[in-house]
Amino acid sequence: xxxxxxxxxxxxxxxxxxALLLSKGFTSLGHFSVYRKNxxxxxxRVGIDSIPIVALAAAFSGAVTTVQTAYQLVSPFIxxxxxxxxxxxxxxxxxxxxxxxxxxxxxxxxRIAAELGTMRVTEQIDALEAMGLNSIGYLIxxxxxxxxxxxxxxxxxAVLVGVGGGLAAAVATDVVSTGEFIRGARExxxxxxxxxxxxxxxxxxxxxxxxxxxxxYYTEGGAxxxxxxxxxxxxxxxxxxxxxxxxxxxxxx
Amino acid sequence: MKYSREVQIGGSLVLAALLFYxxxxxxxxxxxxxxxxxxxxxxxxxxGIIPGNAVRINGVYVGSVxxxxxxxxxxxxxxxxxxxxxxxxxxxxxxxxxxxxxxVRLDLILGPPDTTYYAPxxxxxxxxREDMLADLAAYAPALLAQLxxxxxxxxSTFSATDALLSSPEGxxxxxxxxxxxxxxxxxxxxxxxSAQIGATLEDVRTLAHALSALAADSxxxxxxxxxxxxxxxxxxxxxxxxxxxxxxxxxxxxxxxxGTLGKLATDDQLYNSTAEAAAALRRLLEDFEQxxxxxxKDIRLVDIF
Amino acid sequence: MIxxxxxxxxxxxxxxxxxxxxxxxxGETLAIIGRxxxxxxxxxxxxxxxLQPDKGRVLVDGIDIGRISYRELRTVRRxxxxxxxxxxxxxxxxxxxxxxxxxxxFTDSTEQQVRDRVLRCLDLVNLSDVxxxxxxxxxxxxxxRVALARAVALEPRYxxxxxxxxxxxxxxxxxxNNLIKGLADQxxxxxxxxxxxxxxxxxxxxxxxxxHRTRMHWVGDIDALHRSEDRTLRAFVxxxxxxxxxxxxxxx
Numbered sequence: 001x002x003x004x005x006x007x008x009x010x011x012x013x014x015x016x017x018x019a020l021l022l023s024k025g026f027t028s029l030g031h032f033s034v035y036r037k038n039x040x041x042x043x044x045r046v047g048i049d050s051i052p053i054v055a056l057a058a059a060f061s062g063a064v065t066t067v068q069t070a071y072q073l074v075s076p077f078i079x080x081x082x083x084x085x086x087x088x089x090x091x092x093x094x095x096x097x098x099x100x101x102x103x104x105x106x107x108x109x110x111r112i113a114a115e116l117g118t119m120r121v122t123e124q125i126d127a128l129e130a131m132g133l134n135s136i137g138y139l140i141x142x143x144x145x146x147x148x149x150x151x152x153x154x155x156x157x158a159v160l161v162g163v164g165g166g167l168a169a170a171v172a173t174d175v176v177s178t179g180e181f182i183r184g185a186r187e188x189x190x191x192x193x194x195x196x197x198x199x200x201x202x203x204x205x206x207x208x209x210x211x212x213x214x215x216x217y218y219t220e221g222g223a224x225x226x227x228x229x230x231x232x233x234x235x236x237x238x239x240x241x242x243x244x245x246x247x248x249x250x251x252x253x
Numbered sequence: 254m255k256y257s258r259e260v261q262i263g264g265s266l267v268l269a270a271l272l273f274y275x276x277x278x279x280x281x282x283x284x285x286x287x288x289x290x291x292x293x294x295x296x297x298x299x300x301g302i303i304p305g306n307a308v309r310i311n312g313v314y315v316g317s318v319x320x321x322x323x324x325x326x327x328x329x330x331x332x333x334x335x336x337x338x339x340x341x342x343x344x345x346x347x348x349x350x351x352x353x354x355x356x357v358r359l360d361l362i363l364g365p366p367d368t369t370y371y372a373p374x375x376x377x378x379x380x381x382r383e384d385m386l387a388d389l390a391a392y393a394p395a396l397l398a399q400l401x402x403x404x405x406x407x408x409s410t411f412s413a414t415d416a417l418l419s420s421p422e423g424x425x426x427x428x429x430x431x432x433x434x435x436x437x438x439x440x441x442x443x444x445x446x447s448a449q450i451g452a453t454l455e456d457v458r459t460l461a462h463a464l465s466a467l468a469a470d471s472x473x474x475x476x477x478x479x480x481x482x483x484x485x486x487x488x489x490x491x492x493x494x495x496x497x498x499x500x501x502x503x504x505x506x507x508x509x510x511x512g513t514l515g516k517l518a519t520d521d522q523l524y525n526s527t528a529e530a531a532a533a534l535r536r537l538l539e540d541f542e543q544x545x546x547x548x549x550k551d552i553r554l555v556d557i558f
Numbered sequence: 559m560i561x562x563x564x565x566x567x568x569x570x571x572x573x574x575x576x577x578x579x580x581x582x583x584x585g586e587t588l589a590i591i592g593r594x595x596x597x598x599x600x601x602x603x604x605x606x607x608x609l610q611p612d613k614g615r616v617l618v619d620g621i622d623i624g625r626i627s628y629r630e631l632r633t634v635r636r637x638x639x640x641x642x643x644x645x646x647x648x649x650x651x652x653x654x655x656x657x658x659x660x661x662x663x664f665t666d667s668t669e670q671q672v673r674d675r676v677l678r679c680l681d682l683v684n685l686s687d688v689x690x691x692x693x694x695x696x697x698x699x700x701x702x703r704v705a706l707a708r709a710v711a712l713e714p715r716y717x718x719x720x721x722x723x724x725x726x727x728x729x730x731x732x733x734x735n736n737l738i739k740g741l742a743d744q745x746x747x748x749x750x751x752x753x754x755x756x757x758x759x760x761x762x763x764x765x766x767x768x769x770h771r772t773r774m775h776w777v778g779d780i781d782a783l784h785r786s787e788d789r790t791l792r793a794f795v796x797x798x799x800x801x802x803x804x805x806x807x808x809x810x
Binding site: 024118119122123124126127129130131132133134 | 603606608628632633634635636638640642643644646647648649659660663664712718
Binding site: 040041043044047048051088149150152153156157159160185186189190191192194198 | 258259261262265266268269272273276277280281304305317319
């Protein structure tokens, strides 16, 4: 009975608490000036500071996709421009957003959960509340906004660097020329692709930051609890990135 | 610097937006900073075209398809063309290509250089299909033959009537009475028919005019107009055939010696009005005698399809 | 005046408070004592609505804070200053910014006015040269003093102290006790001190509330505490005196 309750009630309880957390955060916002500074700080941490690692990962996924596509499509009947036609849309539609999402789940999600978790167990969140401040609005809204605002920047970075990496790998391994690569990409280009990627990046930005905030905000049990929240934030963010990726693909494509 | 973080963030946002825009245009193979104009074409068969497919003129990429949807039972295909390409009236669109290799595209056939151009948002007509023209080409000669025979038939009947009416001194006078009550009807009939025959000729003129304008105007519009004219012509020809038949009956009755022409001979007014009607008819016929070949030759322009 | 009426609270099925009632008078210093885990801090957190009771209600100046909107609750909370157990300083900010935080957030002061006020508050807690330091660079006693300066920055009517002397050496504890006393006199505030440190209680409190095994066991003033024959209370006080080791000093 208890196990059943745990299985059925717990997820509903968590979902409800998550929804309440968000609604409380976004409905009782005070003056923007209170959050502005926080927003800038968070945008910096989520966005600017993540650019190098995102670029690195994107360059490699672009390069690897190119090399593997070339390896799989060795045939005199298939023009080499197909490599461009495969790599570029893959990056735009899927890899650009998802690779960035995974990196942010680890980098930003864990950080947010650790920050908020520590604030929770050291009563800093209580201190904010006791002052008469909306701690959710003050702590969570800027982080989520930062995720939504900055993730698209990282997405664009990832796609451009990824295409660059793919092209570089293609030219370096001498499987396709730059012109062929670009011609293939252009011929198979989908107008909706970048828009879809952009929509994904907004959603992922929201998913990662909001889940991590939830995990951190409701941390229980001291330093150990902070550790648990941090791990869960990263893992659950990744799972929900994959889930929302699938849902978006089903709904929008 | 106090605002360096803000500047970094703002800068990265602007840069990302810019790169997104430029990158998108780069892969769509559009000129990076020129604008585009949107047009629509309506097709029965969109041939599997999807947003993103190329729009070409003479094989040159000028834009892309942006939107495909079903509207009122036809496929509406929205596409953009870069602003430096202008589409003169008479431009038509062909949808097609090989879907299998992803090479479905929209080809624009530019109209003749003209002073007027389509405005952005206009509907560019679909190029007429070849089978439609073939139908027309097969149909036109038969129609013209029918017109020809009807006109020559009418012509001989009218000549006979004319001869009959213009020699009142003969035996005819005696039988003029036998025309009797039908004479008035004949006058009305002739008046009505002269207007209708005039209309028929007017149609031929319109047709000829439309055909001569063919080079300048949209092909589809012309074909539609031609169809309309032909349909109207057919109506008129039916009317003409009826008149001819009525006249034939009238002549037969006179020729069979019923002796009713007497009444026509004694009644001046009746005679004059009949003669007038006959004169009107004669003028029409003279017009026909002198010009029919010209008209018919114009009509035969249809054969070029 | 803060009035706690018959509140009960349990966490995960374990009762922490059972039918607890308490009145806190205007201007007094009330000490809530009891063993660790007896529910003292939980009771305090109910007073400002950080926790909602399962049963019963909390009235602040006659307003039932369980029945008002979150927005109104936040307004009520602005009359409180709270000193948390570990200080709860925001570790992303310097000591100065911690004290300035409520002033910047809730008043329209210019930066000069903020500065004056922060320095005045730090002066109240006998600190003047910690401004630019981060909480991680401060000692436990300093953290508590900075936190106290932050708690009084908006001139609250009520100050809540959660274990103000725990984890501090006796000398620093005395300093904090003196500060609590001094603030109560200078600012004319109502103070509620949650503690298990009897020395602290005896030196600062007017009245004492003793929570034992989740219930309000005993309430009375300091004189009554000395005279009380209640065995549980006496045992608690005695145990504490032994722990301190110098019971005589506590009464001096």
